[in-house]
Amino acid sequence: MKNIVLVSLGCAKNLVDSEMILALVTSGDFQIVSDLKEADCVLLNTCAFILTAREEAIRECKAIRKKTKAKIVVLGCYPERSLEEVREAMPEADLFVPIRDYPRLHSILTSFLSSEKPLSPLDPLKRILATPSWSAYLRISEGCDNFCAFCAIPYIRGRFRSRTLDSLLEEAKMLKEKGVKELSIVSQDTAHYGVDLGKDGPRFLDLLKALDEMGFYSIRLFYLYPNELNHEIIDFIAQSKSIAHYFDLPIQCASDSLLLKMNRHDSVENMRELISYILKVMPDAVLRTTLIVGFPGETEEDFHNTLDFIKEIRFHHLGCFRYSREEGTRAYDMPDQISEDVMRARELEIMGTQLQIAAERCREMVDKEVEGIVTGYDNHRHQYTFRCYWNAPGEIDANIYFSSPLPIEIGSIHKLKIINGFVRDLAGQLIE
Numbered sequence: 336m337k338n339i340v341l342v343s344l345g346c347a348k349n350l351v352d353s354e355m356i357l358a359l360v361t362s363g364d365f366q367i368v369s370d371l372k373e374a375d376c377v378l379l380n381t382c383a384f385i386l387t388a389r390e391e392a393i394r395e396c397k398a399i400r401k402k403t404k405a406k407i408v409v410l411g412c413y414p415e416r417s418l419e420e421v422r423e424a425m426p427e428a429d430l431f432v433p434i435r436d437y438p439r440l441h442s443i444l445t446s447f448l449s450s451e452k453p454l455s456p457l458d459p460l461k462r463i464l465a466t467p468s469w470s471a472y473l474r475i476s477e478g479c480d481n482f483c484a485f486c487a488i489p490y491i492r493g494r495f496r497s498r499t500l501d502s503l504l505e506e507a508k509m510l511k512e513k514g515v516k517e518l519s520i521v522s523q524d525t526a527h528y529g530v531d532l533g534k535d536g537p538r539f540l541d542l543l544k545a546l547d548e549m550g551f552y553s554i555r556l557f558y559l560y561p562n563e564l565n566h567e568i569i570d571f572i573a574q575s576k577s578i579a580h581y582f583d584l585p586i587q588c589a590s591d592s593l594l595l596k597m598n599r600h601d602s603v604e605n606m607r608e609l610i611s612y613i614l615k616v617m618p619d620a621v622l623r624t625t626l627i628v629g630f631p632g633e634t635e636e637d638f639h640n641t642l643d644f645i646k647e648i649r650f651h652h653l654g655c656f657r658y659s660r661e662e663g664t665r666a667y668d669m670p671d672q673i674s675e676d677v678m679r680a681r682e683l684e685i686m687g688t689q690l691q692i693a694a695e696r697c698r699e700m701v702d703k704e705v706e707g708i709v710t711g712y713d714n715h716r717h718q719y720t721f722r723c724y725w726n727a728p729g730e731i732d733a734n735i736y737f738s739s740p741l742p743i744e745i746g747s748i749h750k751l752k753i754i755n756g757f758v759r760d761l762a763g764q765l766i767e
């Protein structure tokens with residue numbers, strides 16, 4: 336029996352791969368352990384989306400090597416992106432397995448670790464949840480067709496491929512039976528679901544309707560591009576039983592000329608119209624976005640258009656990234672690359688503005704009653720943490736804290752009254 340430790344880096348979509356890998360390697364001659372000291376082999380599932388993600392993978396590999404003599408197998412996006420580069424960057428690793436070799440992953444590992452019984456490829460129905468037992472991600476498609484000029488994902492993960500509706504519903508049923516209350520739907524382009532499944536095939540709305548009938552406590556949608564949404568989908572979310580009024584709309588910037596250069600298929604007017612419709616039918620909707628500053632050719636005017644837009648919309652949650660020049664992408668060779676200093680200054684200005692907006696948004700929550708899940712206990716603050724439709728899993732948004740004189744079960748559902756709003760976080764009082 337070989338002891339395996341799995342270290343997962345990157346986003347929730349990669350975490351789903353890690354969960355399937357965990358299930359795969361617990362079958363056969365492997366067992367999962369958490370202590371590096373007991374490991375015969377460490378699987379490092381990497382992200383290679385941008386330079387900082389690759390740097391994190393390199394650092395992690397070095398850190399693992401310092402702690403153990405076990406074999407290190409590097410998986411995922413980084414070897415998929417460039418085997419040559421990853422071999423050079425991670426001399427501590429013993430083996431590299433790109434995503435395209437996942438169908439043979441078990442046999443690769445068994446022969447590498449000298450075992451015998453190779454098993455089947457990764458199976459979405461066989462996952463060992465790396466998230467708490469009451470929370471899980473459902474990845475509804477692979478790859479991306481958008482080819483945003485700054486992004487290497489379509490080259491790493493391939494073209495957009497929707498999973499079949501049947502396989503998704505089967506996976507969702509399996510998760511529900513395991514006790515999952517909170518389902519997070521992820522993909523590179525979530526509302527694009529189904530467009531590759533034929534003229535009469537299911538679309539995103541069909542998937543939402545079917546999932547909504549399954550009785551999850553809460554379903555949250557990530558990576559919704561405004562140009563893929565429409566009033567029908569928004570109307571359905573508004574009256575659904577379980578879909579959170581939470582809109583993750585990664586707009587990247589709010590300048591039409593820059594959107595064009597980024598090869599984003601959207602316009603500021605469309606984003607504005609869509610958001611105003613969301614707020615018209617769901618005045619309680621929570622808005623999240625991500626921005627890129629310093630894309631090649633971003634002028635002061637482009638930047639100020641984006642800044643004005645975030646002041647106008649007042650997103651509740653916002654992440655801002657400095658442009659990362661990625662080899663192989665269209666933007667790599669674009670003229671007018673922006674200096675690191677300018678990018679930093681723009682990032683600071685966005686985040687400074689957002690801090691004020693987020694604080695106002697937090698104060699607007701005061702006196703509201705919210706129902707949600709108790710997610711853990713913070714030993715430093717001696718308070719419980721809590722999640723309702725307002726904040727997403729994966730620590731991407733702020734937290735809600737509350738105290739209780741009596742012990743409370745993690746994963747249980749309660750009601751809080753929000754009693755205070757800080758710069759990012761909220762404080763609540765248990766009412767039920």
Ligand code: SF4
Nearest residue numbers: 479481482483486488
């Ligand atoms: S939508 Fe754009 S940013 Fe997102 S994965 Fe696809 S190409 Fe990359």
